[in-house]
Amino acid sequence: MNNQTTYSISELATEFDLTTRSIRFYEDQGLLSPQRRGQTRIYSRQDRVRLKLIMRGKRLGFSLAEIRELFSLWDETASGSEKQLRLLLDxxxxxxxxxxxxxxxxxxxxxxxxxxxxxxxxxxxxxxxxxxxxxxxx
Amino acid sequence: MNNQTTYSISELATEFDLTTRSIRFYEDQGLLSPQRRGQTRIYSRQDRVRLKLIMRGKRLGFSLAEIRELFSLWDETASGSEKQLRLLLDxxxxxxxxxxxxxxxxxxxxxxxxxxxxxxxxxxxxxxxxxxxxxxxx
DNA sequence: AGCCAGCTTTACGTTTACGTAAACTTTAAC
DNA sequence: GTTAAAGTTTACGTAAACGTAAAGCTGGCT
CATH class of the missing domain: 1.20.5 (Single alpha-helices involved in coiled-coils or other helix-helix interfaces)
Structure with a gap:
């Protein structure tokens, strides 16, 4: 049951013990961007990993903005210029x-x-x- | 200069890099209770230790309420009943x-x-x- | 005496991270 | 095919942790 390839919002909410409201809010804040089937959000395994990371960050007292920053760190590693990369290292x-x-x-x-x-x-x-x-x- | 026996609010504010507003707010929340000379707050070394603990808690993402709870843990250890003490251990x-x-x-x-x-x-x-x-x- | 820096209270404003309710659509079940 | 469950947007409300501004006391210096 854990090897699903996609998840609904309430599945994730149940698993991580938070409300759908929170999950949608994280999307608002740019921390998640799930696929859509029509209106409905479809979460991938990657999205789930992201959620896990979000929860980890929160337990460490990071703000959502800081967590988003960490995500950027991770995401932009591949695509940055040299200046950009040195900034990331900092x-x-x-x-x-x-x-x-x-x-x-x-x-x-x-x-x-x-x-x-x-x-x-x-x-x-x-x-x-x-x-x-x-x-x-x- | 660090061996002072008392401190003014702005001395502490400077030392811990926060505003006097914050320090007064912590007092409002029951985390500090400095002496007064007239209207003016006089902070003891103990108060300063408390402030240090508050900052530590904050860095760990604790809320002020949780920090206050930790203080209570510490303070009530001496005076509790058996039930109380067992609760504290929990x-x-x-x-x-x-x-x-x-x-x-x-x-x-x-x-x-x-x-x-x-x-x-x-x-x-x-x-x-x-x-x-x-x-x-x- | 006058004044300024630092202290005080009071009170309204702001940001973050959601809660909660309303009103509506979509999907699954019977 | 209708009804219930789960999804959606929109929007106002709220608790925590201060920021900020107003208005007034107060102790020391000149």
Missing amino acids: KIAEKRAELDQQLKDIAMVQLELDSAEARCREALNDLTGQKQQISADS | KIAEKRAELDQQLKDIAMVQLELDSAEARCREALNDLTGQKQQISADS
Whole structure:
């Protein structure tokens, strides 16, 4: 069922757990451009991949505009002039730096969660009269 | 100069590169609660740490509401009942899962950037008549 | 005393990313 | 062939995160 060659809008909406409204909105913003059969949108496997990328970007806190920019990066790689290509490399480096920053940020927040969890378990232990040992972490 | 014990709103605004409007807005949203000298806000080192945490959260795409929730996690760890504490542990686990997902997402996007960069360099090489070798990555 | 820079509140405006409703067409099922 | 389900456009509404402008206090300098 996953090897379909085309998808309807509601199939994709169900699969990615979003509304058809959102999918159409992404099209409005130039992130998707599905085929049409009459009025009806027909999504290809490529379109589906795009949607997956969109969701990924959103989970990383990218705006739709930024995601569109990333798509352009990808699409224009083949067709650019030299100046264009060097510009793209710059932008790629830029995005890479952002991701590196995010990795650092995640590490810090993880430490904070560790700390909060430790305090939490300690407080619990105090409450329950330390009958149970500290539970092993996965 | 970094070892100040208090800060004015514009000092913090300058340091973190945001507007005083934003800082006051964060206070509105319950993320900060600086002292006052008369009308004027006086920020402590703790407040500054909070601001740093806010910026971190934002870079990870967290909403202000989510950040406030994380603050609550941290603050209420000491004072909760057992049920409360277990709930907090659940929320911590939840946030941890989100971060794990983000790590995966970042890894994927990095791969995509790798791919885009490779295509880009290839195209450049083709254009320049491969006089130069592939430049070494840092 | 006068003034300016920096602080304050109040309040309306703006952008992003959709939600929601209305009104209409098209496709699949019975 | 009609009816229900799923699709479409158009358009107004909304929550979040500020921007921006107005109008007023306030502490220090000259």
